[in-house]
Amino acid sequence: xxxxxxxxxxxxxxxxKKYAEISGxxxxxxxxxxxxxKELAKLEESDSEEExxxxxxxxxxxx
Amino acid sequence: xxxxRRDFLKTAFLAGALTGLGLEPFSSLAAxxxxxxxxxxxxxxxxxxxxxxxxxxxxxxxxxxxxxxxxEGDFKRLGTSIPPQSPVAWSNFITGTDPGGHAIFDxxxxxxxxxxxxxxxxxxxxxKKTISLGNLVLPLSGGEVTLLRRGKAFWQYLExxxxxxxxxxxPSNYPPAPTKQRTISGxxxxxxxxxxxxxxxxxxxxxxxxxxxxxxxxxxxxxxGNQIEAKLPGPVNTFKKDRPETYxxxxxxxxxxxxxxxxxxxxxxxxxxxxxxxxxKRVEFPLIPTQSVSGIxxxxxxxxxxxxxxxxxxxxxxPAKPALPLSTPExxxxxxxxxxxxxxxxGLPADTSALDSDILxxxxxxxxxxxxLEERRAIFEYELKRFESGLLFYYVSSTDQRQHMxxxxxxxxxxxxxxxxxxxxxxxxxxxxxxxxxxxxxxxSRVDKNTILMVMSDHGFSPFRYAFNLNTWLKxxxxxxxxxxxxxxxxxxxxxxxxxxxxAYAVGLNGLYxxxxxxxxxxxxxxxxKEALVxxxxxxxxxxxxxxxxxxPVRRAFVTQDVYHGPYTQEAPEIILGYNQGYRVSWAxxxxxIPKKIIEPNREKWSGDHCMDPxxxxxxxxxxxxxxxxxxxxxxxxxxxxQTFGLPQPPEMRGKPIFKEESWAKPK
Numbered sequence: 240x241x242x243x244x245x246x247x248x249x250x251x252x253x254x255x256k257k258y259a260e261i262s263g264x265x266x267x268x269x270x271x272x273x274x275x276x277k278e279l280a281k282l283e284e285s286d287s288e289e290e291x292x293x294x295x296x297x298x299x300x301x302x
Numbered sequence: 303x304x305x306x307r308r309d310f311l312k313t314a315f316l317a318g319a320l321t322g323l324g325l326e327p328f329s330s331l332a333a334x335x336x337x338x339x340x341x342x343x344x345x346x347x348x349x350x351x352x353x354x355x356x357x358x359x360x361x362x363x364x365x366x367x368x369x370x371x372x373x374e375g376d377f378k379r380l381g382t383s384i385p386p387q388s389p390v391a392w393s394n395f396i397t398g399t400d401p402g403g404h405a406i407f408d409x410x411x412x413x414x415x416x417x418x419x420x421x422x423x424x425x426x427x428x429x430k431k432t433i434s435l436g437n438l439v440l441p442l443s444g445g446e447v448t449l450l451r452r453g454k455a456f457w458q459y460l461e462x463x464x465x466x467x468x469x470x471x472x473p474s475n476y477p478p479a480p481t482k483q484r485t486i487s488g489x490x491x492x493x494x495x496x497x498x499x500x501x502x503x504x505x506x507x508x509x510x511x512x513x514x515x516x517x518x519x520x521x522x523x524x525x526x527g528n529q530i531e532a533k534l535p536g537p538v539n540t541f542k543k544d545r546p547e548t549y550x551x552x553x554x555x556x557x558x559x560x561x562x563x564x565x566x567x568x569x570x571x572x573x574x575x576x577x578x579x580x581x582x583k584r585v586e587f588p589l590i591p592t593q594s595v596s597g598i599x600x601x602x603x604x605x606x607x608x609x610x611x612x613x614x615x616x617x618x619x620x621p622a623k624p625a626l627p628l629s630t631p632e633x634x635x636x637x638x639x640x641x642x643x644x645x646x647x648x649g650l651p652a653d654t655s656a657l658d659s660d661i662l663x664x665x666x667x668x669x670x671x672x673x674x675l676e677e678r679r680a681i682f683e684y685e686l687k688r689f690e691s692g693l694l695f696y697y698v699s700s701t702d703q704r705q706h707m708x709x710x711x712x713x714x715x716x717x718x719x720x721x722x723x724x725x726x727x728x729x730x731x732x733x734x735x736x737x738x739x740x741x742x743x744x745x746x747s748r749v750d751k752n753t754i755l756m757v758m759s760d761h762g763f764s765p766f767r768y769a770f771n772l773n774t775w776l777k778x779x780x781x782x783x784x785x786x787x788x789x790x791x792x793x794x795x796x797x798x799x800x801x802x803x804x805x806a807y808a809v810g811l812n813g814l815y816x817x818x819x820x821x822x823x824x825x826x827x828x829x830x831x832k833e834a835l836v837x838x839x840x841x842x843x844x845x846x847x848x849x850x851x852x853x854x855p856v857r858r859a860f861v862t863q864d865v866y867h868g869p870y871t872q873e874a875p876e877i878i879l880g881y882n883q884g885y886r887v888s889w890a891x892x893x894x895x896i897p898k899k900i901i902e903p904n905r906e907k908w909s910g911d912h913c914m915d916p917x918x919x920x921x922x923x924x925x926x927x928x929x930x931x932x933x934x935x936x937x938x939x940x941x942x943x944x945q946t947f948g949l950p951q952p953p954e955m956r957g958k959p960i961f962k963e964e965s966w967a968k969p970k
Contacts, residue, residue: 288795291419295893297498297517297616298409299654299706299908300811302889 339465339691342753343946344745345939347395347472347695348738349388349489350702350912351759353379353922359735367743371757371924379920381935382761384860385812385878386916388489388702389423391760391936392473397453398940398955402866404453406474407874408810410892414822417796419809419893423490424449424476428540437543438590445540447477447626452870453954456943457483457693465947466692468685471678473697473760476649477627486629486638488697489649494587494597494625495537499616499648503661504532504554507609517616517655525610530554534614536587537595548587548595554612561606574603579669582644584620596620598644600673602666613661615670618647638681645677652703658907664727667707671700675737682741686748693943698741704734705763709910713765717903749926754946758939759921766911768848769888769904770855770881772808773896779842781806784896796894802826806839806876809894811887811913813875814839814859836861836876843879848901855885855901857915867956880915887913923960931960 247255252267259270295301359365360372371377383391383400385408393404401407411422425448429441451474457467458481469475471488478485493499501518506525523530536548555564561576572580580601588594597617604611619626622639628647629635638645651674657667675698682696708730710718742757749755776782777790783803784790790798796807801817801824808814816832819825827835840859848855858880866874881887889906890897912919923934931938937957944951945959 288418292794292893293495293500294421294492294497295410295419297493297500297650297655299498299517299650299658300409300911300913301892302516 339947340752341946341948342689342691342750343693343756343943344686344689344748344753345693345695345756345758345943346738346742346745347392347697348701348757348759348922349473349697349699350705350761350763351735351738351757351922352705352762353377353920354762355731355735356922359732364732364736365739367739367746368757368924370746371742371755371926375755375924375926376929377922377924378929378931378934380758380923380939381933382916382919382921383936384865384916385880386761386912386914386919387811388760389474391921392489393451393453394936395758395760395939396451396455396472396474398456398937398944398951398957399453399868400866400937400956401868401874402862402871403868403954403956404451405870405873406451407862407878408813410810411813412809412815414815414825416823417799417801417807417809417894419795422450422810423474426496434543438541439543440541449475449477449479451475451479454952455479455481456940457481457485457695459944459949459952460693460947463947463949465949467695468689468693469695470681470685471697471699472695473649478630481630483630484634486634487627487647487649489699491619491628491647491649492626493616493648494595494619495535495617497616499650499653499655501616501653501656501661502534502614503656504530504612504614505610507611515655515659515661517653518659518661523610525556528556528558530556530610532612534585534599534617536585536597536617539589541590541593548589550585550587554610556606556610563603563606563612565601565612572601574601576603576606578603579673584644585617595625596623597625598647600670602662602670604662604666613656613666615653616648618644618651621645621647641684642677642680645681646674650703651699654703654707654908657707664708664723664730668704668727668730671704675700679741683744686744689748693947696741698738701734701738701759705731705910706908707910709763709765710907713767713909716765716767716909717905718907718909753926755926756939757922757924758936760936761912761916761921762919763910763912764883764914764919766886766904766909767884768851768855768886769902770885770891771888771897771900771902772814772879772891773894774891774898774900775843775846776806776808776814776839777896778900779839781839782896791890791895791897794890794893794895796896798896799894805835807894808887808891810875810892812878812880814877814879816876832876833863836863840877843877848885850901851884853882853884855882856880857882857918868954880917881913882915883918885914886911925960927961929960930962931958934960 255267259267264270360369383394389406393406397404406422410419413420428445432439432441457469460467461483467483469485473489476487476490478487504521504523523532533549538545539548553566564573582598585597586594598620599617600615602613621635652671656662710716711724711728783800784798785800804817805827806816816827817825819828843856843859860878862874938960941951941957942959
């Protein structure tokens with residue numbers, strides 16, 4: 240699997256390390272990956288909502 | 303021609319069955335196989351034709367063909383489906399079952415894993431296997447469009463016995479069910495974008511831009527040196543990795559003096575005067591060098607000055623080069639296009655969204671709807687002329703669409719009633735009844751003593767004066783909870799719903815679902831507690847009184863387990879709401895928005911409706927034979943078709959024939 244480096248603000252990184260440990264993540268990387276996946280899922284979902292809206296709007300019975 | 307063993311057995315069965323009924327055996331009536339049946343049926347399906355209005359217009363002497371059919375045969379109210387929505391009702395007719403047998407419960411279903419609304423009628427899947435080449439994604443297998451209606455269609459039964467059928471535009475048959483019969487899909491057929499229809503409107507008026515209009519896109523354009531440059535959006539290009547929207551560029555040249563414009567599309571130019579429609583124009587959206595998608599649309603130059611306004615209809619699938627399946631055989635849509643030129647293929651052809659959002663006015667909408675009618679009439683006459691045997695079904699949508707949009711001008715108590723408009727357009731509904739009377743009159747020319755002529759509608763009509771926010775009612779009664787109270791009414795798709803504290807929710811126009819543990823993604827109601835909860839909610843809904851009118855908005859709350867039969871009953875919403883006359887579900891509730899008020903006045907032009915209690919909006923049934931059934935229902939007509947052609951009725955069909963066994967041969 241390919242890997243990429245991402246630059247983070249030092250203070251943010253410290254916070255991530257702290258909360259990753261408190262929350263029981265095995266590493267800060269795992270915590271970051273989980274957060275990003277959750278955010279991406281939300282965005283992908285909203286795409287499909289827009290798509291549904293677009294498809295149904297012309298039906299006339301709904302607004 | 304030799305007869306196969308299977309064909310022989312069928313013929314033998316038919317002869318036996320008909321002798322048992324006291325009818326002359328089918329074979330002795332010169333039925334020698336396909337295109338040679340002696341018995342014939344012509345069925346005209348006029349969507350939403352209302353028995354009360356029909357009777358008034360007949361008594362006023364405005365509908366001579368209907369009056370003749372009533373005089374020579376019979377006229378009864380026709381029991382509709384639960385709920386009385388067109389996709390459900392026509393599926394009852396097509397399959398001879400109720401929703402438990404065909405699995406269409408509403409225009410809109412829901413995905414229990416995401417609580418998101420879905421199309422009930424069909425599902426489109428892209429190619430599962432693809433290959434990437436640079437920025438291109440090339441499919442290795444075809445994508446698929448699937449008809450979600452279950453159950454066998456009556457023309458498929460007829461086909462098994464070599465009885466020919468032509469079925470024109472019947473709803474709930476997109477993509478068309480596989481058959482060798484001649485069929486073309488109707489309501490449920492998307493536009494080229496895969497939607498229920500999206501128009502484009504080009505204007506220099508900034509106030510009209512950025513409006514969130516259902517069913518339309520508004521484009522801000524600029525006049526520079528009497529010239530306008532614009533883009534017409536097409537389907538998403540799935541051949542490209544980033545799936546960009548396709549478009550074609552076009553130019554409009556304004557005459558410096560006169561209210562006239564020249565529209566320049568790739569490969570075609572035409573001139574429109576202000577207030578003129580273009581007729582159909584073909585537009586081709588390029589995907590990759592070897593692939594493009596063809597569509598058809600109409601341009602309407604609404605205004606040239608002081609502000610420029612150009613309307614472009616939803617882009618219909620081109621029947622001459624269909625990008626999606628439209629007909630069986632596939633060549634049928636091409637045959638009609640070759641004979642008549644392009645024609646409306648989108649399921650709900652007239653653009654009610656454009657009228658509702660004031661892009662088209664009443665007069666302009668009626669002109670567009672007249673185009674639909676003209677096309678339908680021409681194709682009907684063609685099909686009628688070549689109808690020799692078997693069954694011809696013909697469908698008209700304008701009866702439904704006009705009643706939705708113009709009821710407000712019949713009903714002085716409607717919140718959208720306008721006296722000035724009523725003077726000018728108050729007879730729009732009457733006119734459509736007169737138009738279909740003319741279609742019926744034509745049909746008489748092909749009726750002989752061996753032909754059953756039947757006119758039917760899937761439901762009637764009622765005023766839609768008040769909108770009922772069902773999800774809001776659920777919240778107010780403790781069945782649905784929000785995450786943030788202050789955000790109530792802002793979001794669609796239940797985004798503000800706290801599923802861990804929600805027992806029931808409503809999606810679609812009549813359906814109510816329980817948030818069931820193990821079925822819904824975040825369900826909380828155990829299966830064993832469901833029935834008691836369903837009955838409690840149904841009881842409370844039926845007893846709710848609108849404080850403003852003193853009326854009960856919900857006349858019946860049907861528990862689907864009680865009223866549906868068949869293998870798909872488990873997939874149904876738990877409750878189907880039967881609204882009282884004057885009430886309907888709100889505009890916001892079907893997609894999971896939760897406004898603050900339970901009931902709001904409906905001030906929209908969409909002012910007549912039928913998503914109510916079936917008992918208050920029956921359809922019509924007229925035939926040239928006496929109707930034996932006391933309360934005929936849609937699925938009884940399917941049984942009647944099989945009876946007419948002497949076919950056995952499969953056990954899954956619920957209906958009973960409406961005629962006395964021998965009556966078909968004895969007109970009154």
